[in-house]
Amino acid sequence: MGGKNGREGNMPGIVPTRHLIRKMQFSAKSTGSVAPAMHRYEQLAAEWAEGIERGTLRPGERLPSVRQTCQARAVSPSTVFQAYAVLEERGWVEARPRSGYYVRARPSRPGPPPITPPPDTGPHPVAISELLVELLGSTRDAEVVPLGSAFPAPELFPFEALARCGARAMRRLKPAHITGALTAGDEGLREALRHRYAVQGVALHPEELIITHGAMEALNLCLQAVTQPGDVVVVESPAFYGALQALERLHLRALEVATHPQDGVDLTALETLLQRERVAACWFMTRFQNPLGALMPTERKQALVTLLARHGIPLIEDDVYGELYASAERPPPAKAFDGAGLVLHCSSFSKCLAPGYRVGWAAAGRFGATVARLKMMSSLSTSLPAQRAIADYLQQGGYDRHLRHLRHALAESQRRALAVIDESFPPGTHPTRPQGGYFLWLELPPQVNALALHQRALRHGISVAPGVLFSADARFTHHLRLNVGHPGDARLEPALRWLGAEVA
């Protein structure tokens, strides 16, 4: 898509472009108190969009040319180009080389990806949301349909095999090894992990790998290793709520950067931020970002690592969904391009093998010793039975077979969920169609209050994750994150239909 590259090239940047879309939506629902006055290019785009919606501009029809529009509306060519770009990104028009912009066929489903409203212009402290506690609490209730959950269905995991492996591995361990367990983690597990990295073409330094109490501890320790309270950390927009909470706990300030539902972090916007702000670190998910599901294309990952290395800024790569790719080939993590040791790659087994075991890790690059020291000081070591169970399981060689089954089940589950959503939700609903993971991010029609929907749904025995959880300023008001990683749950389809009917 030409517009995608254009956004990264000489255009005024993705931020104002997306900003416009949000304002259009805001003006549509008359929330004037939130929306600032519209720019000329925003008015123009909104006008054309309305023409397309009403059918006065029909599919295949050419938009008025730059010259025509400049004359008729007394605007500059750049205003017209900005208006074209907005509509192109929104999927309403397409550029034809040397010809102009044409109205696209009415977006038949699958529609365009959802719009992510622009982040704020400045960093700010994060406020903990009671809502999150309510949501996470509700998803533990087996009676509630777990569309708001953070985990795939437990039936997808080999718990029996893990329990057997754990018992065997613990019996084999000499007592001295138990109290002598290193802060860095069980050596068998570290060895197995290093091997998995090597297979992905990532050679780790022996000292940089530290086993942690889930990925959350890894991410927290890495954040502590590279920041001081008050520092600015760049996160995606929308961001994983856990990242926002971690920043809050460490008294850091979140700066959100525009993030594309398919391609991930906008590098142009990021570069602008890096020039404007003193940034201590970035925390990004390059593979199947939560909540968007975005997979950064390989060359963009490489460009990201290069950009950050040029600025000397560490990248905390939260990669807990990295194994859950739907494609035949495994896409590499940003860590694969880490020549400078600035990528702190964090992941866990919680989403792909052993939820509840709380075994994660950090491959912390040049910060390995610092992270190990922080780990020793704060939690000493990671729970040994869980580590040993997983190490033994990995040594048995069944992990890759399990992952193939899991990926297949999740991809199939996503396909079915999207089909139901496409059928049941009203026009103006835009779901992501990620290439991995098990989340969908839905942009609903702008008048929908997703928070109220979440509350109605919960009373109806359905949990969903409302979009307001995914930014520090409750920006995603008509967005939902849906967990579709429950292929065997017959309640999922009716729940999706119920939601669609509520939205309509």
Add this chain to the structure above:
Amino acid sequence: MGGKNGREGNMPGIVPTRHLIRKMQFSAKSTGSVAPAMHRYEQLAAEWAEGIERGTLRPGERLPSVRQTCQARAVSPSTVFQAYAVLEERGWVEARPRSGYYVRARPSRPGPPPITPPPDTGPHPVAISELLVELLGSTRDAEVVPLGSAFPAPELFPFEALARCGARAMRRLKPAHITGALTAGDEGLREALRHRYAVQGVALHPEELIITHGAMEALNLCLQAVTQPGDVVVVESPAFYGALQALERLHLRALEVATHPQDGVDLTALETLLQRERVAACWFMTRFQNPLGALMPTERKQALVTLLARHGIPLIEDDVYGELYASAERPPPAKAFDGAGLVLHCSSFSKCLAPGYRVGWAAAGRFGATVARLKMMSSLSTSLPAQRAIADYLQQGGYDRHLRHLRHALAESQRRALAVIDESFPPGTHPTRPQGGYFLWLELPPQVNALALHQRALRHGISVAPGVLFSADARFTHHLRLNVGHPGDARLEPALRWLGAEVA
């Protein structure tokens, strides 16, 4: 001992008393840069102490009277009383009612408890010690005699039984329970813990008990629940280094309070601090304090809880050694007197049942919901295999039998170690004789550099914990913490003899 009660009564307070002793020691080794100028009463006490050491004042001899001294030295009676008190506390003289102060028989072993130098007068940020990393690292080397270790011998624990329990308990668990595991922890484990509290006469509120990743996570979460960065937290002097590190990580300031090797925190000194400083919380170990081994007498625990409740100050009670009492009766924790819900009682199984499993808990009083929320946000839940193994083990009913064996083994081990120390170390060595736990705290002659001794010992294959680890300002220069909880280790006795010879 009359002097003990006197210290808590109308005396000028324990702080100046102990302060003097430190100055005496400092002046003896000419570290004038550290020692402030001596007070008159300090000079007087130092002079008498020297007389006792040289034999010019002999055992049974009466010290010059108040009247004599006032006349001869042109000092006030209170100066003389202060000098008496210092020497009495040090064990050099004893008061005989209506008669005066008499030189005691040369302290035959067991001698008086070691002196704890006084804390600083103000709170200050804590600096992480690389030394601690070195020490903790060294204790993981099986070739090194583990006198510096934080854990008892691994052979003392029922690892085989725990592994069997873990495998059985995991097999019994339905998958839905695995991902649904509550942040508060496995319900079977919480139930077993509540029962153990009830047996000790402590009725917990159902919501206040949260299972954590070891006691360290419990303590960290509790600290976060009751403080903001920059706050002042009172800790013991000497303090557990983990407490100092935790304060540092959370950007809190440590204020150390004088702590008696036998009786724990000095309540008079504490009350003075509370009146002078705005204190956010106290972090104390009331049972077998690390490193002193102090057990606060029950009535003092009660007085502590009452004092803090009057000031509305939360007490974080770090009680990881609480089960390791040598007496026939279990002494109660401070939590037993917690009417106001201000005691956050933290403990774990790491020192008494299952090292390496990283299962601890907080009974957080009125802060239960806050701690649970922080736990959910920071680590979600505690590793399930370890929780299930311990819950199953507790349900089998063998825990109390194991604890009886463990207590017996540790008490016997302490007895033997003290006998060797009494034989091998030079005069001027004062070990604690704790009523539980497995640490000894040794005050060595003041000219000994315990840090250098630690380094020489490590080269000799022996780890010890030098005293400088146990304060924020490296105050305990000629002190050691020794772990004597390794009854089966034949290397221990020769290692102690080697240390004694090095010190002499």
